[in-house]
Amino acid sequence: MNLNTLQNFRHAIYDxxxxxxxxxxxTADALxxxxxxxxxxxxxxxxxxxxxxPSLYEAFEDGRIDQQALRxxxxxxxxxxxxxxxxxxxxxxxxxxxPEADTSPDRSVVxxxxxxxxxxxxxxxxxxxxxxxxxxxxxxxxYVLDQQRIASSQKSTQVAAxxxxxxxxxxxxxxIRPIITSDRWYGCAPFLEATADLQADKLLRVKCNRVFYRxxxxxxxxxxxxxxxxxxxxxxxxxxxxxPDEQWQGEDEQGRLVEVACWKGLHLRxxxxxxxxxxxVIRYGASDRPRDPRESWFVWTGEDLLPLGEVPTGYKRxxxxxxxxxxxxxxxxxxxxxxxxxxxxxxWTAVVACVQNQLVLARPLGQALYRPWENRTNVxxxxxxxxxxxxxxxxxxxxxxxxxxRGKALGRAKGAHxxxxxxxxxxxxxxxxxxxxxxxx
Numbered sequence: 001m002n003l004n005t006l007q008n009f010r011h012a013i014y015d016x017x018x019x020x021x022x023x024x025x026x027t028a029d030a031l032x033x034x035x036x037x038x039x040x041x042x043x044x045x046x047x048x049x050x051x052x053x054p055s056l057y058e059a060f061e062d063g064r065i066d067q068q069a070l071r072x073x074x075x076x077x078x079x080x081x082x083x084x085x086x087x088x089x090x091x092x093x094x095x096x097x098x099p100e101a102d103t104s105p106d107r108s109v110v111x112x113x114x115x116x117x118x119x120x121x122x123x124x125x126x127x128x129x130x131x132x133x134x135x136x137x138x139x140x141x142x143y144v145l146d147q148q149r150i151a152s153s154q155k156s157t158q159v160a161a162x163x164x165x166x167x168x169x170x171x172x173x174x175x176i177r178p179i180i181t182s183d184r185w186y187g188c189a190p191f192l193e194a195t196a197d198l199q200a201d202k203l204l205r206v207k208c209n210r211v212f213y214r215x216x217x218x219x220x221x222x223x224x225x226x227x228x229x230x231x232x233x234x235x236x237x238x239x240x241x242x243x244p245d246e247q248w249q250g251e252d253e254q255g256r257l258v259e260v261a262c263w264k265g266l267h268l269r270x271x272x273x274x275x276x277x278x279x280x281v282i283r284y285g286a287s288d289r290p291r292d293p294r295e296s297w298f299v300w301t302g303e304d305l306l307p308l309g310e311v312p313t314g315y316k317r318x319x320x321x322x323x324x325x326x327x328x329x330x331x332x333x334x335x336x337x338x339x340x341x342x343x344x345x346x347x348w349t350a351v352v353a354c355v356q357n358q359l360v361l362a363r364p365l366g367q368a369l370y371r372p373w374e375n376r377t378n379v380x381x382x383x384x385x386x387x388x389x390x391x392x393x394x395x396x397x398x399x400x401x402x403x404x405x406r407g408k409a410l411g412r413a414k415g416a417h418x419x420x421x422x423x424x425x426x427x428x429x430x431x432x433x434x435x436x437x438x439x440x441x
């Protein structure tokens with residue numbers, strides 16, 4: 001990769017900004033080149049932000065971004081793995097807490113992990129679904145392909161399926177059949193049914209108490225409907241497993257024993273038409289804690305089954321998704337701005353994705369800036385590459401036009417009465433099914 005590729009990518013994302021393009025692109029460059037900024041207004045102090053600080057907020061109030069064109073740009077410039085290696089996509093959702101933003105609409109109950117001293121790890125805010133290109137080694141080097149907000153009337157699996165229907169055809173046009181991986185919240189029948197027609201393979205983790213079924217036996221000819229499901233296969237009950245169809249035994253990177261077994265031809269009761277391969281991974285070196293289980297369960301659906309020895313290392317890539325979220329929230333200030341409406345925050349999310357992808361594309365340039373206490377033998381981090389971006393951006397210049405000051409505004413009209421902003425209640429999703437109206441006599 002050379003500077004021309006990064007420059008073309010920058011011009012392509014600038015073309016995706018339909019309104020307030022110059023201010024939005026200045027904000028992206030300020031976020032890209034200011035590692036020392038710890039708050040949203042501080043971005044306006046960057047030399048790359050050529051406008052006054054109020055333009056920082058007005059860019060997201062008045063701006064407009066073509067999400068479809070931006071998605072196509074991300075796919076067109078995505079870094080491909082070496083020849084012979086598969087493309088792995090990670091699907092996950094992350095929360096943006098807004099517990100006290102009463103004037104922000106469409107907030108719902110979101111999950112917030114690691115809340116000390118609280119037995120209820122929840123808050124109120126927005127949730128975003130993200131599809132990323134996973135690196136070969138677990139790290140923060142995730143390349144964002146698409147991000148969409150999960151509305152209060154939607155589920156994360158529903159939004160993720162819509163994103164994949166928009167992304168996978170773009171990859172298929174390039175001759176790529178990706179492998180989609182995710183955590184156990186996506187290993188369910190609704191997600192499998194919604195993505196069954198995609199030209200992609202899926203390796204999804206499932207809960208340890210999940211129940212599968214073998215194919216139904218042939219009809220016996222007795223009165224009544226024939227059986228639709230065969231014998232049960234319960235993950236936590238070894239008596240229902242039977243002999244696995246394939247087995248593999250090896251060692252991980254630390255030389256600890258790993259066993260992988262699979263059972264073919266199973267299905268979920270809610271999605272009988274989708275054949276599944278159930279995979280069990282036992283890591284004898286694990287601590288068997290909630291975050292380091294010794295036994296894990298997965299399902300595979302798609303074409304040829306991935307070699308069993310590659311299942312543990314392949315799913316290990318998914319941890320990069322969490323590392324990428326942490327870098328975006330801590331370093332790129334993704335969850336920091338207090339923007340009022342979800343539409344404004346969606347534009348900010350797109351800007352953060354543009355910055356994250358520019359860092360990934362700039363990594364092959366081999367430039368990084370280390371602190372005196374940082375180890376130079378370790379793998380370079382996105383933050384170390386970000387420190388060198390000011391001089392790289394200075395070589396590339398910016399497609400944004402310079403500002404045109406128009407003087408001071410007249411201000412509010414005399415006697416104008418500004419009403420307080422409306423307040424919105426938190427939308428609570430109910431798991432109860434709506435009551436059916438009574439049948440008429």
